[in-house]
Amino acid sequence: MRVLMIAPPGAGKGTQGAVVAEHFGLDRITIGDLLRRNVAEDTELGRRVQPTLARGELVPDDIVLELTRQGLAAAKAAGRGYVLDGVPRTMAQALAAYRIGLRLRMTADVALHLAADDDELLRRLLNRAGTEHRADDNEPVIRQRLRFYREVTEPVLQFYARRRILLTVDAQRPLEAVSADVIAALRERAAGLAPR
Numbered sequence: 001m002r003v004l005m006i007a008p009p010g011a012g013k014g015t016q017g018a019v020v021a022e023h024f025g026l027d028r029i030t031i032g033d034l035l036r037r038n039v040a041e042d043t044e045l046g047r048r049v050q051p052t053l054a055r056g057e058l059v060p061d062d063i064v065l066e067l068t069r070q071g072l073a074a075a076k077a078a079g080r081g082y083v084l085d086g087v088p089r090t091m092a093q094a095l096a097a098y099r100i101g102l103r104l105r106m107t108a109d110v111a112l113h114l115a116a117d118d119d120e121l122l123r124r125l126l127n128r129a130g131t132e133h134r135a136d137d138n139e140p141v142i143r144q145r146l147r148f149y150r151e152v153t154e155p156v157l158q159f160y161a162r163r164r165i166l167l168t169v170d171a172q173r174p175l176e177a178v179s180a181d182v183i184a185a186l187r188e189r190a191a192g193l194a195p196r
Helices: 014-024 032-039 044-054 061-078 091-104 118-132 137-154 156-162 173-194
Strands: 002-006 027-031 082-085 108-116 166-168
Touching: 002 014, 002 061, 002 118, 002 156, 014 027, 014 082, 014 108, 014 173, 027 032, 027 173, 032 061, 032 137, 061 082, 061 091, 091 137, 091 156, 091 166, 108 156, 156 166, 166 173
Parallel strands: 002 082, 002 108, 027 082, 108 166
Antiparallel strands: none
16 A cells, blocks of 8 residues: 655644554655754755755755655565655645656555644644654744645645545544544555455
C-alpha cells in the first residue's frame, strides 16, 4: 500500500502516519522531519531551509521533490509500500510527485485526508508549541500556515478525488477514534487493490 497524508497543520498527519506505517509495515517518509533534522544537524541543506521554515513558508520544490524521490526509491528497493507525509503542498508538487511515482512505478494508492477546522487546529498547535518548542509554532506563523493550506493545498484534494484515491477521515475526534477509523478505511481500501 502507498499512502499520501494530506491534512492541515495540527490535524495529526505525523501521528496517524506513524500508526499507518507501523500497522501495515510501510516505510515512513516525512519531509518535515527530514528538513528539521537537516536544520538541527546544521547541514548545508539545513542552513538553506532554516529561514524559510522559521517564517512558516514552503521550502523550494526542488528540495522537497528530491527528498520525495529518495524516499520512494528507498521504499521500492526495500520492497515495501510507503506513507508519505509533507508532499504535496501545492498542485505543482502533486503533479511532480505523481510523475516521480510513475517513473519509479510507486504511485500512491490512497490520498488520506485528515479533516479538521481552523479553531481546533489553532488550539492544538498552540498546545504543541508549549511542549515541543518548535520555532514554526507561534500564532502568526500558525495562522499563515492554515491560510496557505486552505488557499493552496486544499484544492489539491480535487486532483486525488478525480484519480479516485481520496479518502477523508474526520480528525477532530480523540486520537484513538481517528486511528481506528483510519486503519479500518485503509484495510477496506487495501482489500480492493489489485495485486502488483
